[in-house]
Amino acid sequence: MSKNLEHQFVTELENNQNIVHKVCTLYTHDRESHNDLFQEITIQLWKAYPKFRGEAKFSTWMYRVALNTAITLYRKSKKKVKTQDFDSVLFKIKAQEYDDTEEQQLKLMYNAIKELGDIEKALVFLYLEDKNYAEIAETLGISEVNARVKMNRVKNKLRTILNP
Incomplete structure (x- = not known):
């Protein structure tokens, strides 16, 4: 994947990451599960991003991927989220701490x-x-x-x- 595409993805994800946090809040019950689901959704977004055609807004596409990932994992694991290794992804995202207070x-x-x-x-x-x-x-x-x-x-x- 090109550096330009990678930069676009990271920028879009950073600008819209609260969508993912909100989905995680709905489908998890503790901080560790929240973080695991956030990571898994990010991986799925990254994998799917080259196929994103821009026919819908990025946020709409992100909602769909995030919700589908959360629902799929929720059903498969009965509330226990399994994650993939994130080390293979080269970029670093500046994560904003989600303040649920x-x-x-x-x-x-x-x-x-x-x-x-x-x-x-x-x-x-x-x-x-x-x-x-x-x-x-x-x-x-x-x-x-x-x-x-x-x-x-x-x-x-x-x-x-x-x-x-």
Whole structure:
């Protein structure tokens, strides 16, 4: 891979890494698992980047890769994340420490979201990221109408979880 492509990737990843951190927060329960999943998503993004055609925004593509990686690993390992060796990748990313204390107000919501199914989690995550239903549908590979229907069902489910 060319140095220019590598530089573009690192820049995009550094600018959008909070997307990956948020996905990791939804699919993990401790700091070590969070870091492992972040690493695995980064590896999958790196492997897939040469195929990124720019037809969608980088962030939309990143959401899709991150969510698919998290869901796949979650299903395979039953909440225990297996990672690949990261030493083979030559670049270094300036990691920003993810400060989850800023999100203490969202703790109850995150716990409720963690009780949802994999696709429901992805749907809520994209909704909370202010994605419109067309973008949600594109990212998840479903119709816009289906995204709306599923979101209404998830909202009701979250209300039930938060207000038993």
